[in-house]
Structure formats: structure tokens, C-alpha cells
Amino acid sequence: MKAKLFAGAAALALVAGGAFAQDLRFAPGEDAKFNWASYEAFKQDLSGQEITILGPWLGPDKDLVESVIAYFEAATGAKVNYNGSDSFEQQIVIDTEAGSPPDIAVFPQPGLARDLAAKGHLVDLGADTATWIRDNYAAGQSWVDLATFPGKDGNSGLFGFFYKVDVKSLVWYVPENFEDAGYEVPATMEDLKALTDKIVADGGTPWCIGLGSGGATGWPATDWVEDMMLRTTTPENYDKWVSNELKFTDAAVVAAIEEYGAFSRNDAYVAGGAAGVASVDFRDSPKGLFASPPQCYMHRQASFIPSFFPEGTVIGEDADFFYFPAYAEKDLGQPVLGAGTVFGLTKDSPAARAFIEFLKTPIAHEIWMAQKGFLTPHKGVNTETYGDPTLKKMGDILLNATTFRFDGSDLMPGAIGAGAFWTGMVDYQGGKAAVDVAADIQKNWDALQ
Template structure:
């Protein structure tokens, strides 16, 4: 063809000129021909897709006990459906919120796997529970503090499969944009923002309080967040353990910070998440507080191992996130959430330096009720020292 002939001719001229130049040039040591470089790097090797390991439990029956019911139970069933379909496992579940039922079951006919919103069963039934690393749990998918929370006497007995964070502050993006406010990144910036809102004639906080017999729990959560900022997580854990009295100066300081804000007029409008309100993590908090449902294994059958392996692995974590059953502490869940609020919460949890259980969920009922009463009394004008003294007395009695 004309184009190729023309190209050949031109190329021939170039070669001829090159040969003439070479002939006239002095002899020199020939240089090695450079090796051609690849024009494109080879595609990265993809890691193999995770697969479900039935652990030899095809067709087996697995008994579980949990507190979930209704929509929560439906979400759990959706999470484990891939395991059930792949292995033909029959999961026989019992739902109860009664500690007495758990106690009876644990001592007579314990479930293969337990899911409970406290770690107390690992202390009550230590000798009955199986070490999680012996039943297929993958510790590599969890931050160390999660494993620490479920370890007693050097044995890893509990791991959270579900979590919900509380160390966050909800806000209105529209209002922030309207008034030129920025999300604070330190506690000092938060305090300055609150004062600026007041100066602008705006109401900075909307705090609910009344909750029937549980009135006061919202105040308890907020005060714990303040304690995480001012004192740190170990201080909170020491309150739970009774090592720090509830009338300690650090507790009083947190109450005073809370009281400055809680005694302002507040309201709770009916708004839409992402449009009228959003949230950001409490700035300066050394870790997060929240609730979690912990998994423990009484059985080490193939079925129990398959369930534990699945839920602590990549596929179970992805299903948990995709279903939207609150948050999964399993790091493999990241990137699999679809709900906008859960995506942001998951990012906040993943970036947390630690996690402390909710004080109210971790202390004996008499102490918890006294704590709530102290908060309500203080907000209503009772002397702070008197309110804390009463709570500290209940703490000492409950933890003696």
C-alpha cells in the first residue's frame, strides 16, 4: 500500500544516513542495547475472594440465644442466610431479655452460641464457655481493645458482633451553613461554638430527658462523653468497677459542664437525617462509648465453629453491614454499609482510639437508678454535692 511503501522509503533514507555517519565516525566501544520497558505495569494481583467455610457442619443444627426480636431478629436471619444456604445449617434460636432464663439455660442446656449485650456472662460462666480462638474466631479482623473487652484470666471468651456508638453530636447542616458555623474538632472549639450560638440568639442544644422509668439515661450518656473528654476511658472504667467514687471531683466537674448546657430551654423537632440534622463525633473524647452485643460460645461443635468463623470473617462482616444491623466491630465490614448514617458512624467507630461500655449498661441496677436520679435532681435544681453523694452511696452499696 502507498502509506507503508512511503514509510519504508523514508525509513531506508534514515538508515542509510545513519550508516554513513557510522562509517565516518571513530570506532567506539559498542553500548549495550537497552532492554525495552513495558509500556504498562502488570495489573495488580487480586486476592482470592473469601469463601464460606462450613467446618464440616453441613446439615448440622446450631442453637443460639439472644435478646433480639422483631426487626432485629429479621436482620440477624438475613446476615446468616448465606451461611445457612451454603452449608444447610439449621439455626435454632431462642429470644429472651431475662437474665434468669440465660442462667437456667447456661447451667442446664446451654446454647451453642450466645449473643448478649453485656460481657457479664463470661465472668459468670467462665468454666462453661469455649475459647473463641479454638472455635474459629478470627482476631485479626478486630481492634485489640475489642478483644481485651472480651478477655478474662487470659482467655478470649467474647467478641462483639454488633455495636452502636453514642459519642456523637447530632447537628443541622442547613443551620450550620446558614450561620457560618464549622464542625468543631476540639472540645474548646465546641465550647466556643456553643457560646457563639447563644450570642447569635440560637438554641445550641436539644436534649430529651423524660423516658418513663428510665428517665435520666440520656443525661448519663452525655455525662459519660464529657468524662471521656475530661478524664479519659480508664476513669470511666474505674467508676464502673467502683474504684472511683461517684462523688469524685472529676464526676462533679463533668456534671457542672453538662449542667451549664442542660438547664437551657430545649426542644426536639421532627426532622430528617441528612437534611435537617447530622452528627459529628464528640471532639476530644479519648475513645467512644456505646453498647455492643457480644458473641460467646458454649459449644465447640462443627456448627458452632462454622457460625463463629462466619460472623468473625469477611463474608459475615460484609453481610452484617449490608443488612444494616447497626455497626459491626469487624473491620471487614467497612465499605459494605449502604445506609448513610451507618456509613458515617462506621467511619467514626473505625477511627476511635478505644471503646468503653455505657456506664448505665454496665453497673448494677441500684447504682444505675441512683445515677439517673442524681442527673434529674441536679437539672431540677438539687444541690450537686448532695445529688452525687446519694449516687456514690448507692455505688458503694451495689459494688461492695
């Protein structure tokens, strides 16, 4: 009888536990591939506290980030309001200036976080977090460096925590089109160029490139140039270029722009001809891959682009990607260009601090990994949790990288990285000489100082 009673109580407890966990996408403790130990270890009592997070994610991305936040809420009892905004860059400036900031801001690029840190609107995350990143992130030191800025008092500190990374060095293609034509995925830049010529010789068009993006027209070309920089010159030169120790007019930079031009300014290489590139919207550009007959065979774009593929496209089957290869002859290893979002503390509170601590747990990464669109440099996560093989393949590109560099235009001052560099690339696409374009951008940069 007693045993029965106990069993009843246990069953009741299970039911209650189940009810509690129903808005958690993966029930804690159930699937062994997740690191539930880190979730249990993180548990603390912060009930009654409330924090707001302002970020750039909307729509489906918002649902994804909220699915991660739910675990923080369940583990601490604190309430988190996530708000997304497509004009995040403007709104965070207004809110911090006016004195009503959220507790945590999610910056799409580190450049803006740097500006706010310099004005004293961000809280230093402290040396402990820096040490943690150094020890637990792949290429940890570079992630620390990317988020270390001078504060208002002039002392440098760690003002950002990278969470969610995008890989940019990807070439998208339709495997069945490659099969039909008998093409192989190229392993080196030499092969890629040979393939490009072969496609032209077969009467096809190899590339789809689109630079259009409203007020940001030109940015896809800056990614190309950054990738080409990493493939034609040393990572040290890349770093110097980003901080303008190496001028835009330097031969190495001009050469990288011309490497990009070798693809985009050749009428036979790009769908719609070289003149069309600047006017095609980057969101419409990949659709040429899926046309009948194919308008192009390859499209170089970051890991987010599948959201603009035609409805029902299955990644890994209908469309796939390969690593934008490096030159075999140049011995620069396997460089990877990426970007990422930075969490910054805009208002200090125990709950906000706890949230940053939460982002250090493997489980905070694994929950999003198990869904979609999330890559992480966290070394402590189980890569088996990646929701689909495609993400795992991207994750492998990230882990196999001999050099990882952050999107340079995101690190340059706004007037260059989100201004002169973009418009310069549009001018270049329009037929202006690389040397003149570089000189113009450098002139803009000089005017800033």
C-alpha cells in the same frame, strides 16, 4: 453437539445455583466488593445440626441478623433458629438457670454475660479466639479485655465475642437549619460551647435532651457523663472509675457530671427548660430538631436514634451527625464512646462453635454492613461495603478514634449502671448538687461490697 450439551448442563447448574441462593441477600461471588473468598473458605458440612440463638433484636433488626445467618446456613447446611426477645435479660437468666438454654446468646451488654459466666452458664471460647480478636479487631486487646471474665472455677477466660458495635459520641443536627442560620459544625468542644451560646444569642434553643425511658429513665444522661469523663480526664481514670477504683465522689467524676449539667441544667440551652429534660422521653426528644421553627439545633445520641426520626427522614440529607468533639486544650485526643453486642456460647456444640468461627469471617460483617445499622471493628473487612455513606462516616469515627471506651454504665454492676447511676442523674437533673448525687451513687456501690 457435545459442546451444546455441556453448555446446557452449565446453564442448568447456574439456574440450580441461583435457586439455592435466592434467600441470600447478595448472591455469592457476584459483587466483587464482598470478601467471597472468606465465605468459600468457611464452607463445611454440618448438615443435620441445628442451633438456636436468643438475642435482643426484634422487628427490622431481626430481619437483618437473619440475613447474615442465612449465609451460615448456606455454607454449612446447619439450621439456625434465631429468636428475639425484648425481655432478653430476664429470659436468658431463666433459661440458663432452668437448664434449657439456647446454643448462643447475644448479650446487649457485657455485664450480664459476666454474671452468667461466673455461674458457669457460659462456655470459654478459648485462647485461639482471644488471639484472633487481638490480631484482627481494631484496638483488639480492649475487646478481649471487655469479654474476659472469671468463670465458675475462678479462672478467667474469654466468654464473649463482640459483633456489631454502636458509636455513642454523635451529635445529630439538621444541616439545612445550620445553613439557614449560618452555623458551622464545630470541631472542638470550645467551638461547640461557643456555638451553643451563639444559638442562644440568636434567639434559638441549642439542645434537645430527653432522659425518659420508662424503668430505665436517666440512661441518656449517663452516656453524656461518660462522654464528658473521656473529654475531661484520662482514659486510665475512666477505666478506674468503671471498676470503682476511682470513687464516684472523686473530683474528676463530679467535674464530668457538672460538665453535663452545664448543658442540661441551663434553661436557655435546652428545649423545654432544664425541668423538662427528665420527663421528655428519649424517643420523642429528637423530634424537636424537625419542628418548625426548630425547637433545638443539636441532639447528642448514639447511632441507633434515626429510627425515631419522623418518617421519611433521609440521613445525610434531612438530618446528619458530627463527632461530639473533644477539648482542643486538654490534649486527650479524639475519644469515642461506644457499645456493642456480645455473642456468648451457652451450650457447647460443633455447630455453635462453627457459628462463632463464622463471625470471624469478613463476610459475616460485610453482609450486615452493606445493609444498615452495623459498625464493626474488624480490620479485615472492606469498608466500601457500607450500605450508605452515613455508616461509613460512623465507621471512620470509630477507626479515627485515639481512645475507644465502652459504655461505662454497661460495665458497672447492674445495681449501679442500671440503677443508682440512672436515678442519680434524674436527681441531678432535678436540681440536686453534683457532689450529693455522686455521694449517693458511691454509697450504693459501697453497700454492694
